[in-house]
Each structure stands twice: as structure tokens, then as C-alpha cells.
Amino acid sequence: MKTLLEVLQSGTDYLARQGCDEARATMQHLMAHVLHCNRTALYSQFDRPIQEAELAPLRQLLKRRAAGEPLQHLLGSTEFFRREFLTDARALIPRPETEELVEMVLKKIPAHPVRVLDMGTGSGIIGITLALELRERAREVVLADISPQALDLALENAMRLGARVSTVQTDLFENIPLEKAAPRPEEAEPPGSATEEEEQGAVHDMRFDVIVANLPYIADGEKLDPEVMRDPHTALFGGPNGWEIIERFLARARDYLNENGFIALEIGYDQAATVTQIMDGYGYNYIEVLKDMSGIARFPFGYR
Structure with missing residues (x-):
């Protein structure tokens, strides 16, 4: 019977031979997942014998990882902004750069309660x-996506984490009206006391204070790593040049x-140059493109 350390080393060697990046860290993640502990706890159990009942699921995970299935899909979750989010083939695997975007957005949100739209959620x-970081400052947070499967996953994450959000299935702004009728009051006013418009329900503005969008931006036909191609293609490819969906978004946002x-x-x-030119053409003000930690101009901001 092999010890934990022996299994860790043999699995690392196997993944390395299969060309997996960060083979040892990947093996640590898989072992911690199978043994229901964190990676740090592995170091205090190196001499522990590994039972066959534990090896069988580990072997299956190793085969799937060697075949190119993303680690996040195997684990079923990933960390983002210090929280665990469910991840699977229904939606794009979160990238580290997106955490930087969230940090930048939080710094720019005013102190008063705001309405937020997450387009392409x-x-x-x-x-x-x-929603979780803003707490009481989040007057409303709407999650929008063209994929019903992605929205199902988003709702699962929201319920697990206790976030108060709503969802809408839509191709960009297609199913998001600029105005909506308010619910009718439970008790009607006395006859003749309300206008016709009030009887039909007041109209509420559906505009937002913040709209954040991580939309597809890869050019159609661009060759990607096979692991990246496991993500939904509708979340990756943005048109012949890559920025066509972004332009459609900017035209209405x-x-x-x-x-x-x-x-x-x-x-x-x-x-960056193309997108800022498009933003300027559609009348956005105070346009700036902030850089990610690698120095790449990655995050355009624009105001109304």
C-alpha cells in the first residue's frame, strides 16, 4: 500500500509526462479534493497509507486532467475574490484578470446605493x-446572459453565497426594457382618486449606475489551447475581429x-485603441483604459 507522499509523487510524474502545467500543484489539488482536506493538510499526512477506495476516484481524475479537462471542472469550484464559486462546462472559467476588474470597479462606485448590471455574467x-462587497449599497444587482445554462449556474452560486441578485436571459440588451411597470398596490385607491397611468401601474426607470461586462473578445477562428476550448464557445469568440459583440454592447449600453x-x-x-475609438463614437465621456498587473491595457471605463 502506497503512502500519501508516494502517490503524490507518482501522480505528479504522470501529469508531467502528459504535458500538464504545474503538475505538482495540480496533483495536490486533486488529492486534497479526494481526501476532503486542504492542500496544507497533505504535508502532515505524508506517511498515511492511501486506501484503494481513495485511489480509484483519484485515477479517474488524473485521466480526465491528462485528457485536457480543466482542473476547475474536476474540482467543481474555483476561488474568486476570496470566495469559492461553482465552476463547470456551463460557463467560462474565471480568469485572474477579472478579479482586478472587480477591484477597479469597487473603487469607482460612489457611496450612495447603486443599481448594477453584470452583462454576460x-x-x-x-x-x-x-453584491456581496457592496452589501447595503447594492440597491439592485442584475445578472444577464444569453445562455440559460450559465444563468442556472450563476443562480446556484448566488444561493450558495447568499447574494441578493436577479437574472435575465437576453442577447445583450434585447430583453432589458428601459422602463418597467411597478406592481399594482394591494389596495386600490377610492374611485376617481388616481390617474389612468397610476391605475395601470407607475413606470420605473430601468437604468443602471454601473454596467460591467466581460464579453467574448477572441477573434473567430483563432487557435486556442485545447483546455481553453473546453469553455463554451459563445463565451469565447466575439466575431471576425473579436470586438464585434463588444461594439454591439457599446452601441446601446x-x-x-x-x-x-x-x-x-x-x-x-x-x-484598447479600437474599443476606445468605438466608445468615443458612441458618446461616452471620461474614457480611460486601465492596465492589468502585467501592464496590458485591459479594462476600458466610460461615463455618461
Whole structure:
């Protein structure tokens, strides 16, 4: 019977031979997952014998990882902004750069309560994180996506983490009206005391103070790592040049902003000049593109 250390080393060697990046860290994650402990706890159990009942699921996970299945899908979750989010093939795996976007957005949100729209929400990481970080300052947070499967995953994450959000299935702004009728009051006013419009329900503005979007920005046909291709293609490819969906978004997003509201985007490494030109053409003000930790102009902001 092999010890934990022996299994860790043999699994690491196997993954390395299969060309997996960060083979040892990956093996640590898989072992911690199977043994129901954290990675740190492995170091205090190196001499522990590994039972066959524990080896069988570990072997299956190793085969799937060697075949290119993302580690996050195997574990069923990933960490984002110090929280564990469910991850699977229904939505894009969160990238580290997106955490930087959330930090930047939080710094720019005013002190008063705000309405937030997370367009192209995927697993819900941006909108849910903003809802949890803003707390009482989040007047409303809406998660929007074209994929019903992604929205199901986002709702699962919201319920697990206790985030107060709503969802809408939509192709960009197609199913998001600029105005909506308020619910009718439970008790009607005396006859003749209300206008016709009030009888039909007051109309509420549906504009937002903050719209954040991590939309597809990879050019159609661009060759990607096989592991990345496990993500939904609708969450990856943004058109012949990569920025076409972003342009469709920018064409309408400004109309959905309150005065002094802003949009924030995550874009490709070489798209800053094109995207800022598009933003300027659609009338956004105070446009700036902030850099990620690698120095890449990655995050355009624009105001109404």
C-alpha cells in the first residue's frame, strides 16, 4: 500500500509526462479534493497509507486532467475574490484578470446605493462579488446572459453565497426594457382618486449606475489551447475581429446608464485603441483604459 507522499509523487510524474502545467500543484489539488482536506493538510499526512477506495476516484481524475479537462471542472469550484464559486462546462472559467476588474470597479462606485448590471455574467462571479462587497449599497444587482445554462449556474452560486441578485436571459440588451411597470398596490385607491397611468401601474426607470461586462473578445477562428476550448464557445469568440459583440454592447449600453453612471469592460490584449475609438463614437465621456498587473491595457471605463 502506497503512502500519501508516494502517490503524490507518482501522480505528479504522470501529469508531467502528459504535458500538464504545474503538475505538482495540480496533483495536490486533486488529492486534497479526494481526501476532503486542504492542500496544507497533505504535508502532515505524508506517511498515511492511501486506501484503494481513495485511489480509484483519484485515477479517474488524473485521466480526465491528462485528457485536457480543466482542473476547475474536476474540482467543481474555483476561488474568486476570496470566495469559492461553482465552476463547470456551463460557463467560462474565471480568469485572474477579472478579479482586478472587480477591484477597479469597487473603487469607482460612489457611496450612495447603486443599481448594477453584470452583462454576460457567466457563472455570476462579477455581479455576485459586487453584491456581496457592496452589501447595503447594492440597491439592485442584475445578472444577464444569453445562455440559460450559465444563468442556472450563476443562480446556484448566488444561493450558495447568499447574494441578493436577479437574472435575465437576453442577447445583450434585447430583453432589458428601459422602463418597467411597478406592481399594482394591494389596495386600490377610492374611485376617481388616481390617474389612468397610476391605475395601470407607475413606470420605473430601468437604468443602471454601473454596467460591467466581460464579453467574448477572441477573434473567430483563432487557435486556442485545447483546455481553453473546453469553455463554451459563445463565451469565447466575439466575431471576425473579436470586438464585434463588444461594439454591439457599446452601441446601446450608454442609453441604459443613469447620469454619471459608468461602464467597465474586460477586453483583449490588443483591443484598447479600437474599443476606445468605438466608445468615443458612441458618446461616452471620461474614457480611460486601465492596465492589468502585467501592464496590458485591459479594462476600458466610460461615463455618461
